Amino acid sequence: MKGPLSSLKILDFSTLLPGPFASLLLADMGAEVLRVESPGRLDLVRALPPHDGDTSASHAYLNRNKRSIGLDLKRPEAVELVKRLVLDYDIVLEQFRPGVMDRLGVGYAALKAVNPALIYVSITGYGQTGPYRERAGHDINYLALSGLASYTGRADSGPLPLGMQVADLAGGSLHGALGLLAAVIQRQHSGEGQQVDISMTDCAFALNGMAGAGYLACGVEPGLESQALNGGSFYDHYRTRDGRWFSVGSLEPAFMQAFCAALGRPELAQRGLSPDPAVQRTLKREIAIEIERRDFAECSALFAAIDACVEPVLPLSEAVEHPQLKARELVVEVPREGAPAQRQIGCPIRFSAGLPEPRHIGAALGAHTDEVLRELGYAAQEIEALRASGALG
Incomplete structure (x- = not known):
């Protein structure tokens, strides 16, 4: 079965969580996603515990259904290979700080010159413009600057460090995938590509929703435990006699x-x-x-x-066994080479026509390098020459 996005081919330069979760959703829905990984700059999620055998469980999940090619973009041969790839993979997803891809020779302007229909999605902490464009940050910082943290927590103890990455996922991942698909639809009508600028801080700021609307229109500043939905009313969590x-x-x-x-x-x-x-x-x-x-x-x-x-309030061990989540088939068995299938969180989006079965867990770095190059028409001796040059991982 082919998914609804089977016509899309995406070159994914992202690492960690925001970009990979966006491309996971797209791959689950049928897009062909090729990860471009540096052999000398490990995606830290590969080392993130816990491990299932030799594989990080997080990496195996986030990179499900994607292929991996190892390229050293500091080598001119690798840059030329990317330019050849974007003639076929006409959507790029990247997550470097502004200017990094330009310095490597694979920024939007350079690749657009090769393929004018290219869609180029850039996910960063603060966006491509503004005084913070090159500043480092993590999810907790984006939530802090966006105003969300100021009214999420307890009045006597302050803002809470959330157990999941709101700005990374709801900001970078979901808005990144949404922007990408919107650009695809426009390209279908105009034939033109474009760059999509996703700032996780921008997206977190947009998540202020009702509280932000109340402040901007009426000057009502939300505070900790000051509103009906943030602990200022009975809408809350309550402890049972046995500590649940x-x-x-x-x-x-x-x-x-x-x-x-x-x-x-x-x-x-x-x-x-x-x-x-x-x-x-x-x-x-x-x-x-x-x-x-x-x-x-x-x-x-x-x-x-x-x-x-x-x-x-259920721990994960109970949530995965809840009859509602089981009925929705949110836990899937994903094949992996040489070992039993791995249980993972399934795609949460349902289509009446169905989705393709998961194909494999996240691949080893460069696992598909030779396969991809052969598909591009490279002969065996050309692949060996590229490997000898240090361009391949």
């Missing part, structure tokens, strides 16, 4: 009434509508007392029986 947790999101009156009735405290429901912070603080204390009177199993049985937007 439940999420309570019973915002609508019908859900709140069902929730409070299940607790045996129907009189609390009316307080959920109050905008008074003092009332909300008191309500939270009452809910916390009621939840903590029960252990996790009792709460699970109690709330499973009602529709009130109350769900348990």
